[in-house]
Amino acid sequence: MEEFKMASSFSRILSSKRNLGILSVVGGSVTVGFLLHREHVSAGVPVRRTYPASAEYPDLRKHNNCLASSLTPAIYAKLSDKATPNGYTLDQAIQTGVDNPGHPFIKTVGVVAGDEESYEVFADLLNPIIKERHNGYDPCTMKHPTDLDSSKLQSGHLDERYVLSSRVRTGRSIRGLSLPPACTRAERREVERVVVDALAGLKGDLTGRYYSLTQMTDAEQQQLIDDHFLFDKPVSPLLTCAGMARDWPDARGIWHNNEKTFLIWINEEDHTRVISMEKGGNMKRVFERFCRGLKEVEHLIQDKGWEFMWNERLGYVLTCPSNLGTGLRAGVHVKLPLLSKDPRFSKILDNLRLQKRGTGGVDTAAVGGVFDISNLDRLGHSEVQLVQTVVDGINYLIECEKRLEKRQDIKVPPPIKQFK
Amino acid sequence: MAKNCHNDYKMKFSGDEEFPDLSLHNNHMAKSTPSGFTVDDVIQTGVDNPGHPFIMTVGCVAGDEESYEVFKDLLDPIISDRHGGYKPTDKHKTDLNFENLKGGDDLDPNYVLSSRVRTGRSIKGFTLPPHNSRGERRAIEKLSIEALASLDGEFKGKYYPLNGMTDAEQEQLITDHFLFDKPVSPLLTCAGMARDWPDGRGIWHNDNKSFLVWVNEEDHLRVISMQKGGNMKEVFRRFCVGLQKIEEIFKKHNHGFMWNEHLGYILTCPSNLGTGLRGGVHVKLAKLSTHPNSVLGSFWRQFCPVETVRTMWVFTGGGWLVLGVSSLNTPDCEAAVLRQGNISGPKEGRSPRLCWGGRASDSSPFSPPGGVDTASVGGVFDISNADRLGSSEVDQVQMVVDGVKLMVEMEKKLEKGESIDGMIPAQK
Numbered sequence: 074m075e076e077f078k079m080a081s082s083f084s085r086i087l088s089s090k091r092n093l094g095i096l097s098v099v100g101g102s103v104t105v106g107f108l109l110h111r112e113h114v115s116a117g118v119p120v121r122r123t124y125p126a127s128a129e130y131p132d133l134r135k136h137n138n139c140l141a142s143s144l145t146p147a148i149y150a151k152l153s154d155k156a157t158p159n160g161y162t163l164d165q166a167i168q169t170g171v172d173n174p175g176h177p178f179i180k181t182v183g184v185v186a187g188d189e190e191s192y193e194v195f196a197d198l199l200n201p202i203i204k205e206r207h208n209g210y211d212p213c214t215m216k217h218p219t220d221l222d223s224s225k226l227q228s229g230h231l232d233e234r235y236v237l238s239s240r241v242r243t244g245r246s247i248r249g250l251s252l253p254p255a256c257t258r259a260e261r262r263e264v265e266r267v268v269v270d271a272l273a274g275l276k277g278d279l280t281g282r283y284y285s286l287t288q289m290t291d292a293e294q295q296q297l298i299d300d301h302f303l304f305d306k307p308v309s310p311l312l313t314c315a316g317m318a319r320d321w322p323d324a325r326g327i328w329h330n331n332e333k334t335f336l337i338w339i340n341e342e343d344h345t346r347v348i349s350m351e352k353g354g355n356m357k358r359v360f361e362r363f364c365r366g367l368k369e370v371e372h373l374i375q376d377k378g379w380e381f382m383w384n385e386r387l388g389y390v391l392t393c394p395s396n397l398g399t400g401l402r403a404g405v406h407v408k409l410p411l412l413s414k415d416p417r418f419s420k421i422l423d424n425l426r427l428q429k430r431g432t433g434g435v436d437t438a439a440v441g442g443v444f445d446i447s448n449l450d451r452l453g454h455s456e457v458q459l460v461q462t463v464v465d466g467i468n469y470l471i472e473c474e475k476r477l478e479k480r481q482d483i484k485v486p487p488p489i490k491q492f493k
Numbered sequence: 494m495a496k497n498c499h500n501d502y503k504m505k506f507s508g509d510e511e512f513p514d515l516s517l518h519n520n521h522m523a524k525s526t527p528s529g530f531t532v533d534d535v536i537q538t539g540v541d542n543p544g545h546p547f548i549m550t551v552g553c554v555a556g557d558e559e560s561y562e563v564f565k566d567l568l569d570p571i572i573s574d575r576h577g578g579y580k581p582t583d584k585h586k587t588d589l590n591f592e593n594l595k596g597g598d599d600l601d602p603n604y605v606l607s608s609r610v611r612t613g614r615s616i617k618g619f620t621l622p623p624h625n626s627r628g629e630r631r632a633i634e635k636l637s638i639e640a641l642a643s644l645d646g647e648f649k650g651k652y653y654p655l656n657g658m659t660d661a662e663q664e665q666l667i668t669d670h671f672l673f674d675k676p677v678s679p680l681l682t683c684a685g686m687a688r689d690w691p692d693g694r695g696i697w698h699n700d701n702k703s704f705l706v707w708v709n710e711e712d713h714l715r716v717i718s719m720q721k722g723g724n725m726k727e728v729f730r731r732f733c734v735g736l737q738k739i740e741e742i743f744k745k746h747n748h749g750f751m752w753n754e755h756l757g758y759i760l761t762c763p764s765n766l767g768t769g770l771r772g773g774v775h776v777k778l779a780k781l782s783t784h785p786n787s788v789l790g791s792f793w794r795q796f797c798p799v800e801t802v803r804t805m806w807v808f809t810g811g812g813w814l815v816l817g818v819s820s821l822n823t824p825d826c827e828a829a830v831l832r833q834g835n836i837s838g839p840k841e842g843r844s845p846r847l848c849w850g851g852r853a854s855d856s857s858p859f860s861p862p863g864g865v866d867t868a869s870v871g872g873v874f875d876i877s878n879a880d881r882l883g884s885s886e887v888d889q890v891q892m893v894v895d896g897v898k899l900m901v902e903m904e905k906k907l908e909k910g911e912s913i914d915g916m917i918p919a920q921k
Contacts, residue, residue, distance in 0.1 A: 124628030131627060132656065132692050164626065171689050257533070313682070320540050 126150035129164070131171045139394075140170030140183030143201045157194045161187030161255045166195055169254075169315035182206060182395050185315045187255030189248065189382045189390050203387075203394050203452070208491045210398075210453040217388035217398050220455035221364040229357025229464050235471045236354035236405045237443065241363045241460065243400040244343035244391045246382040247374070252392045253317040253342060261324040264344045271373035272328050272337065279366055281330035286322035302327055304341050317342055317392070334359075335366050343391050343400075354405070356467075360460050388452060398452025403463045406432055409470060410442030411477040417485050421473070424488040425466035426450055446470070462489070526563045528620050530556030535564055538623075538684035551575060551764050554684045556624030558617065558751045558759050561766075572756075572763050576882040585757035585767050588885035591726075591733040597894040600723030604901045605774045606873065609719035610732045610890065612769040613712035613760045615751040616743060621761045622686040622711060630693035630709050637708045640742040641697045648735055650699035652708075655691035671696055673710055686711055686761070703728075704735050712760050712769075714739075723774065725897075729890050757882060766882045772890040773877030774897050780907035781900060782872050876900070 130149050133141040144167065152163045170183020184202060186192055192199055200212050210217075231239065246252060247267055250260045269283045284293055297303035306321045307313055329336040338346040347370070349363035371381060382390035388398035412418055422429055430445040431437030439445075446467060448459045473483040525531045539552020553571060555561055561568055569581045600608070615621060616636065619629050638652050653662055666672040675690045676682055698705040707715040716739070718732035743749055751759035757767040876897060878889040903913045 124626070124632070128628040128631065129626055131689065168688060171692075172687070314688075318541070319537060319683075323540075 126153045129153060131167070133171070135174050136170070136183070137175040137177055138170050138173070138181045138183035139202045139205055140167055141175075142205060143198055144170075148197050152195055152197060155194055157188050157190040159188050159190070159251055159255060161191055161251070163195055163198070165255065165316075166191060167198075169311055172314040173310050181311060182393060184394060185254045185317075185392050186252055186390070186394070188251045189246070191252075192387060192390065199394060203397065206395055207398070207452040208450065212386045215453065216385050217452055218455040218458075219383070219388060219399070220457040221367060222457060223357070223361040223364040225457045226357055226360055226460055226464065228468060229355070229360065229460075231354030231356055231405065231407075231464065231467055232471050233354045235409070235474060236407050236467065238350065238352045238406045239354055239356045239359045240348065240350035240405070241356075241359055241401065241403040242346060242348040243363075243367070243402075243456075244346050244389070244396055245367070245370075245400070246344045246390055246392075248380050248382045250344070252344065253340065254315045254392060258320050258323055261320070261340050265324040265326065265339050267374060267377070267379055268337070268339055268345055268370075269326070269328065270377065271370055274373045275330070275366070275369055278332055278362070279330050279335055279369065281328055281335065283326055283328040285326040287325075289326075297327060300329075300333055302329060302333075302336055304338055307342065312342060315392075335362060337370075342393070343396070356403070356405070356460065356464055360403070364456070396451055398450075399454070399456050399459055400451060401456050401459050402447045402451075403460045404445055404447025405463070405467055406443055407446055407467060407470065408441075408443050409474050412470060412474045412483075413439070413442055413444060415473075415477065415483070417483070421470070421483075421485050422446070422466075424486050425469060426462055426489050426491075427466045427470075526557050526559040528557050528559070528624065530560055530620070530624050532564055532567065534623065534685075535560060535567065538680055541683040542679055550680060551762060553763060554623045554686075554761050555621055555759070555763070557620040558615070560621075561756060561759065561763075568763060572766065572882070575764055576767070577880070579883050581755070583883060584754050585882055586885045586888075587752070587757055587768070588887040589733045589737060590887065591730040593887040594726055594729055594890055594894070596898070597726035597729065597890070598724050600725060600774065600894070600897055601901050602722040604778070604904060605723030605776045605897065607719065607721050607775045608723060608725045608728045609717065609774070610725075610728055610770065610772040611715060611717040612732075612736070612771070612886075613758070613765055614714045614716060614736075614740075614769070615759050615761070616713045616748050617751050618748055619713065621713070622709065623684045623761060627689050627692055630689070633713050634693045634695065634708050636743070636746060636748060637697070637706070637714060638695075640739060640746065641706060643742055644699075644735075644738060647701060647731070648699050648704060648738060650697055650704070652695055652697040654695040656694070666696060669698075669702060671698060671702075671705055673707055676711065681711060684761075704731055706739075711762070712765070725772070725774065725890065725894050729772070733886070764881065768881050768884070768886045768889055770881065770886050770889055771877045772893045773875055774893070775873055775875055776897060776901065777873050778900060778904050779872035781904045781913075782874065 126149055127146065130146050131144075133144065149163070156162045165187055166184050169185055170181075173181065173183070175181050175183070182202065184195075184199065186199075196212075203212050204210060247264050250256065250264055253261075256264070265285075272281065272283065275281060284297060289297070294303065304327070307318045312318060325340045327336065327338055334349065334351050336348040336350070338348075347363070347367060349359050349366060351359055374380065384390065389400050391397060391400050409418075412421075426449050427446050428449045429439070430447070431439045432443050432445055446463075448463050450459060450462075454462075469486060476483050534556055535553050538554055539550075542550065542552065544550050544552070551571065553568060555568075565581070573579050573581075616633055619625060619633055622630075625633070634654070641650065641652060644650065653666060658666070663672065673696065676687045681687060694707075694709045696705065696707055703718065703720050705717040705719070707717070716732070716736055718728050718735060720728055740750055753759070758769050760766060760769050876893065878893050880889055880892075884892075899916070903916055906913050906916070
């Protein structure tokens with residue numbers, strides 16, 4: 074009985090990444106000594122009750138999310154005893170979807186990746202979810218195009234009588250380190266170190282500075298708030314239940330260039346979020362700086378032996394399956410007081426593959442007829458294609474607004490072709 | 494693509510690099526319990542919740558019975574700090590013989606509005622709420638339902654699963670102030686206790702609505718005995734009898750309660766070790782609470798940032814005892830009211846041991862489940878024992894009974910305009 078217990082706890086130690094470092098320390102005699110001293114646990118009491126998958130299968134009957142749609146008992150049974158090499162399990166990946174039943178009108182994803190390998194190990198669950206979320210994109214058969222050549226963008230100067238600001242954001246993950254739901258404090262600090270190190274090498278209009286959340290002064294904090302750069306500890310249970318807010322604010326921070334047009338969040342919902350923005354409608358310049366900055370950062374980390382998580386099936390790998398591919402959201406704040414009151418507004422946006430949000434970002438309301446309008450898609454189209462979609466779409470929306478100002482009628486455009 | 498990709502090996506981190514910004518021992522015997530609970534799991538809630546300058550929360554949880562052994566280097570000093578210097582060699586006395594309680598049936602119901610005793614129990618062989626899986630939690634629920642269903646007489650009752658109750662049942666449970674909510678306090682959520690809510694959770698109560706069991710909230714079981722008025726003796730009798738009946742049934746199913754002679758009853762939070770018992774009353778002490786000479790006024794104004802919560806020290810003859818008092822009030826009370834707290838006090842360099850009760854989710858006739866205008870009118874306070882470990886159930890309820898009796902007498906004197914200076918007993 075003792076040997077059995079020793080073997081099983083040993084193998085547990087072996088499979089747990091966090092204990093790799095102490096393998097050399099935990100020798101046989103130490104383990105046995107430890108077991109013999111556990112006088113409070115009587116022999117014969119199981120150390121942890123294990124149950125068949127059917128007993129562990131979550132109750133998703135009241136849930137409305139992609140997890141509930143795709144996690145059949147059969148898939149759960151197949152994957153529930155698997156783990157990534159880091160030790161990340163299916164139960165961990167789905168915890169946020171189990172804890173957050175979702176909303177009848179808004180279908181959230183409900184699964185996160187703890188590391189790059191999650192997308193392989195749990196492919197039986199994640200592939201159908203990716204397909205549902207990304208309009209039929211099939212990771213088994215299709216390839217994702219990456220194109221960061223901003224010179225290809227056309228008509229990227231938007232009418233500044235309507236467009237107040239322009240912005241492009243994406244995320245990047247550092248290959249070899251676990252993602253925010255699973256990372257240890259040391260890994261998170263390593264992400265911070267690697268990225269901050271690289272950013273220190275940016276030059277010219279990209280020269281900038283890092284502000285660590287744990288160390289910024291009150292004055293710096295106030296400035297970042299005034300600039301609308303400071304991000305908060307996540308409060309959304311979608312994120313907290315996935316474990317992304319652990320150890321806050323350790324190893325979190327914000328970097329931005331001196332001109333305040335290129336900004337990087339470190340260790341928020343992804344390893345990095347990269348943002349290019351400016352007031353006005355010059356989406357062309359915003360996108361140009363975005364691409365240039367991203368490529369620069371990539372070179373700088375590669376010089377030190379690191380790289381971004383990317384593959385041709387899924388594009389850039391990020392924490393949430395909804396951000397795979399480009400991870401790109403390109404958008405503007407645009408005044409559309411007349412069009413937004415037109416009953417056809419939603420349909421027009423839909424057909425243009427655009428979504429609207431309030432000016433506070435996701436889950437906020439529009440104020441004064443000003444909307445945040447951005448691309449819906451992330452995966453299966455390149456960065457250039459998506460930003461072009463936004464540019465073309467915004468130009469169309471502005472045309473509609475102008476026509477409505479002149480009391481002319483507007484037309485709902487035909488839907489842009491999708492993969493389905 | 495690039496060379497020197499770090500995908501080939503995972504980074505190995507030494508204990509130093511994983512070291513959070515806390516002072517921890519480094520000489521752990523092993524890095525996880527047999528069920529796989531690690532020291533990082535134990536401390537996560539404490540790392541995520543820095544605490545309050547005036548309120549010292551614990552910051553650690555156990556994931557299973559073995560946690561208290563495997564991580565004793567960390568937990569023993571915390572237990573000592575939290576439980577008045579309790580040593581690793583000390584033994585805890587369990588006494589659930591209600592006949593040993595003296596008095597307690599004569600608290601003046603004009604002042605004592607309700608009486609209540611609660612504790613927690615963990616079921617041997619299962620891991621605790623921060624760690625257990627859905628399968629385990631459901632098994633605990635199933636076992637609990639079976640055990641409770643076999644109770645009869647004054648203990649005959651019914652189980653209401655959180656995930657299956659009808660709207661009517663839910664309404665009734667809310668009206669009775671029995672329904673507990675998904676925990677919102679980050680102290681609990683960061684420890685993982687709210688996972689999979691409301692799966693495997695439920696409420697059982699007897700037909701008389703005087704004996705209540707919560708299943709799978711912060712502990713496997715929370716057992717509550719209560720009634721209106723001041724007959725604490727009867728509340729404690731029912732508490733002891735009911736608990737012992739339940740324990741018998743679990744033992745028959747080969748799943749007794751987690752207990753040992755050093756730590757008493759084993760619960761998720763180290764602050765609840767020992768008896769896990771909080772015995773308290775809701776009592777009107779309008780005059781006493783504002784008495785200028787009571788330590789209450791000056792101390793609280795000095796230390797408490799939240800006006801709705803008040804504190805008071807009372808010393809009874811018979812042993813050193815500090816009772817905590819909190820004002821039953823708005824949901825703000827819930828926000829400020831975390832758990833039992835130690836505050837560094839001003840007197841003689843000693844830490845007064847204060848206790849807040851009245852979490853909005855604690856069942857009681859007076860905690861408003863989100864309502865604003867009940868209670869607190871006329872200074873109604875929730876007074877309960879602060880100690881859990883190192884004294885028995887009878888000792889602790891006795892302290893409450895004696896202390897409340899004294900305070901009511903003080904209140905009556907103040908109402909008559911008399912002085913109470915001679916009544917405040919010396920602190921040992």
